[in-house]
Amino acid sequence: MINFIPIFPLGIVVYPGESLNLHVFEERYKQLITESFKEKKPFGIPSVVNNNVTEMGTLVKITEIVQVYEDGKMDIRTEGISVFRVLEVIKRVPDKLYSGAIVDYPPNETQLKVAMMQQVINGIRELHRVLKVSKEIKKPDEQLTSYDIAHHAGLTLEEEYELLGLLREDQRIEYLKRHLNKILPMINGIENLKEKIQLNGHFRELKGFNFDF
Known part of the structure; x- marks a missing residue:
């Protein structure tokens, strides 16, 4: 399916199923949120990486407008729906302050892989x-997908975006496994180094080497 959606580019990665709270303060996005909520239509959050609006993003729906301030700023709750791919950015939408995009929705395999x-x-x-x-x-563990735990894995923004571009659950799990296999030894090494530094200068009980063996 190809369609037009209003877009709210942000320097984050949103995943399907994710709950995201936003404070909306720019005029164009106050208009976008007001219209989307009134018309019960979703909008898109394409990721901004290295100051560029990326090709992939996530369609989200507004689940609640928590508060509207006197100046029109808003606190809202949203939920990720599905991954989209930008085909064309419409920077100026007639009679609107916000931008939009023509997008499609690539097939995305999300079946649970409990053992993996x-x-x-x-x-x-x-x-x-x-x-x-x-x-x-x-x-519960048996209900978790890669999208549920991606933000818990210590990925950089660029890595989170790479994960968004993987459209099979087994690929996303393998990506996370490789990431953890890479960083866990490094972090453990740093912790051991910190421990050695902290011990330096302390009175330590150490057994001497026995030459008589």
Whole structure:
């Protein structure tokens, strides 16, 4: 399917199923949100990477306008629906302040891969343990997809966007596994180095080498 959607380019990556809270303050996007909510129509969030609007993005729907301030600024809740690909950006939409795009929706395989995912989930928990961070993952393990945990894996913006461009669940899981296999040894090494530095100068009980063996 090919259609026109209003777009709200942002320097983030949004995934299908993700809940995203936004504070809307620019006039063009206040207009976009007001119209989308009134007409119950979704809009697109293409990612902005390296100061460029990218080809891929996620269609989102407004689930709630939490607050409208006196100056028209808004706090809203949204939810990701599906991945789209930009075919053409319409920078000036007649009678509108915001821009739009002609998009299509490439086939996206999202079937659960429970056994494969468990390895990634274990890796992410190890990452969080080493970094001493706590992030709640709200779904049970057996219901999690790559989209649910991608933001928990310590990916850069560029890496999160690369993941968005992968349109099969097994490919996304493999991407996350490679990422974790790369960074976990590095982080563990840094933690060991920190421990050595902190021990330097302390009184330490160490057994001497025995020459009589």
